[in-house]
Amino acid sequence: MMTTDEYNMIIAELMDELPQDFFRKLNGGVIVSDSVMVPDYAKADDLYAMGQYLVYSGIRQIVMYKGSFDRVYPNADSDEARIILRSVLRHEFRHHLESLGGIFNSDSLKAEDDRKKAEYLSRHFSDTGL
Numbered sequence: 001m002m003t004t005d006e007y008n009m010i011i012a013e014l015m016d017e018l019p020q021d022f023f024r025k026l027n028g029g030v031i032v033s034d035s036v037m038v039p040d041y042a043k044a045d046d047l048y049a050m051g052q053y054l055v056y057s058g059i060r061q062i063v064m065y066k067g068s069f070d071r072v073y074p075n076a077d078s079d080e081a082r083i084i085l086r087s088v089l090r091h092e093f094r095h096h097l098e099s100l101g102g103i104f105n106s107d108s109l110k111a112e113d114d115r116k117k118a119e120y121l122s123r124h125f126s127d128t129g130l
Contacts, residue, residue, distance in 0.1 A: 001074050002069075007085075010081055018090075022093050022097065026061065027058075028060055030089070033066065036048060036070075037063075050065055050068045050069050051064050051065065051088040051089065052065070053099070062092040064088065069084070095110065
């Protein structure tokens with residue numbers, strides 16, 4: 001399992017790849033949590049969030065969940081982790097940039113995430129016969 005220091009170093013290096021303008025109004029920054037994040041709609045032990053974009057009380061923040069990463073990819077080496085975490089971090093930054101731009105249409109990442117959530121829920125309910 002990757003150490004917290006290794007994980008933090010990868011996240012810092014991945015953030016360095018991004019243009020400074022991406023960080024505009026991200027006043028809560030990018031933080032790393034050791035927590036395992038299970039979405040509230042998860043129906044089994046099969047769904048974990050490795051990142052989350054949050055907007056609350058005037059704060060805009062990205063949280064990267066090391067605990068979820070460890071649960072899903074316990075044997076990831078640093079090269080594999082870098083690829084996965086780059087994708088997660090950029091996903092969360094896209095949420096941030098779309099939020100700043102007021103983009104909430106059917107082509108937005110939020111709409112795509114909502115479709116994936118609906119697919120997950122429909123698979124779960126079809127698997128249980130409901």
